[in-house]
Amino acid sequence: MSHNTSVLSITLNPALDLTGQLEQLKIGKVNSITEANLHPAGKGVNVAKVLAELGAKVTVSGFLGLENASAFEHLFESQGINDEFIRVAGTTRTNVKIVEANGEVSDLNFPGFSVDAADIASFEQKLLELCQHHSYVVFAGSLAKGVSPEQLADWIRLAKAQGCTVLVDTSGAALAAAIKAQPSMIKPNQDELEELFQQQFSSVEAIKQACEDLAKQDIQHIVLSRGEQGSLWLHQQQWLQAQPPKMKVVSTVGAGDTFVASFCWGLLQQFNATEQLNFATAMSALAVAQANVGLPAAEELERVLQQTTITQH
Numbered sequence: 001m002s003h004n005t006s007v008l009s010i011t012l013n014p015a016l017d018l019t020g021q022l023e024q025l026k027i028g029k030v031n032s033i034t035e036a037n038l039h040p041a042g043k044g045v046n047v048a049k050v051l052a053e054l055g056a057k058v059t060v061s062g063f064l065g066l067e068n069a070s071a072f073e074h075l076f077e078s079q080g081i082n083d084e085f086i087r088v089a090g091t092t093r094t095n096v097k098i099v100e101a102n103g104e105v106s107d108l109n110f111p112g113f114s115v116d117a118a119d120i121a122s123f124e125q126k127l128l129e130l131c132q133h134h135s136y137v138v139f140a141g142s143l144a145k146g147v148s149p150e151q152l153a154d155w156i157r158l159a160k161a162q163g164c165t166v167l168v169d170t171s172g173a174a175l176a177a178a179i180k181a182q183p184s185m186i187k188p189n190q191d192e193l194e195e196l197f198q199q200q201f202s203s204v205e206a207i208k209q210a211c212e213d214l215a216k217q218d219i220q221h222i223v224l225s226r227g228e229q230g231s232l233w234l235h236q237q238q239w240l241q242a243q244p245p246k247m248k249v250v251s252t253v254g255a256g257d258t259f260v261a262s263f264c265w266g267l268l269q270q271f272n273a274t275e276q277l278n279f280a281t282a283m284s285a286l287a288v289a290q291a292n293v294g295l296p297a298a299e300e301l302e303r304v305l306q307q308t309t310i311t312q313h
């Protein structure tokens with residue numbers, strides 16, 4: 001089969017997100033949750049869901065625990081997502097998200113299952129096959145225990161060697177290794193950038209300088225996401241800045257994933273740079289106004305697209 005514009009979204013360490021809402025979290029006390037929700041997630045799964053709802057042809061892969069795969073399988077079936085996850089022994093982790101009435105989120109992200117050499121070999125074989133049928137590959141989220149950062153870098157190189165455009169959203173040692181493999185796009189937030197450079201950035205100028213240093217390593221798109229302050233995007237030595245409107249925050253979980261999915265959609269649709277950043281910003285801003293990731297109503301999207309400002313920086 002020849003290359004097409006379908007997307008392969010890889011989650012090496014997916015999660016069920018257990019989201020609980022309460023008025024205010026009291027650390028070290030008994031906290032009563034008023035509303036709870038459990039749903040299949042993890043960065044690449046969220047990216048896949050948003051892309052599928054936008055209308056992209058999406059395949060998911062990575063590792064999935066055999067013992068609790070059904071919620072994921074149900075999601076993929078209902079969204080028309082092609083499920084190519086490698087099943088591994090054990091359960092997929094559950095991550096806990098505590099959302100307070102003011103929109104503040106506390107994330108408890110757990111380590112997840114371990115994968116062995118046979119799981120890794122099966123995934124690598126699968127990746128090689130899938131890259132031959134997909135133009136875009138997204139690697140998103142943390143690594144399962146047993147997968148080294150260098151392994152991730154090798155898989156990025158493998159996907160690139162098959163002619164795929166590779167987008168990466170990860171952090172820590174995995175991000176540092178991924179950069180060496182020169183993906184097309186990375187999307188650190190400020191904390192992740194500071195961890196990468198092992199230094200604090202006290203000004204936007206310092207952040208931009210760090211991103212410009214990264215761009216010299218031949219990474220086409222560097223997006224620095226900044227929560228409610230939007231983002232800065234470095235592409236072809238030009239900086240664009242996005243500022244979303246003020247949103248009523250329900251939960252910020254999944255905003256980054258929605259940004260990555262929408263940015264990828266912009267590449268697929270060959271939007272111009274301003275359109276692309278506007279779209280990714282409006283979609284991710286709307287993601288914070290809802291509990292889960294997913295497509296907003298068309299009129300809401302139109303309104304936020306118009307309220308988002310894109311400027312040269």
Ligand SMILES: Nc1ncnc2c1ncn2[C@@H]1O[C@H](COP(=O)(O)OP(=O)(O)O)[C@@H](O)[C@H]1O
Pocket residue numbers: 189224225226227228229230231244245246247249252254255256257259280281282284285286288
């Ligand atoms: N409070 C918010 N209001 C409006 N948009 C937001 C808000 N939080 C996040 N976003 C949007 O989502 C994008 C990703 O959010 P961010 O928090 O930077 O990502 P991550 O969760 O990966 O750290 C931002 O660049 C912005 O477009």
Ligand SMILES: O=P(O)(O)OC[C@H]1O[C@](O)(COP(=O)(O)O)[C@@H](O)[C@@H]1O
Pocket residue numbers: 013015016017041042043044046095109110140141142143252253254255256257258
């Ligand atoms: O793989 P990691 O880095 O542990 O992150 C997993 C968590 O990230 C999420 O995908 C949310 O990510 P964002 O808020 O950055 O979009 C959750 O669904 C999941 O629990």
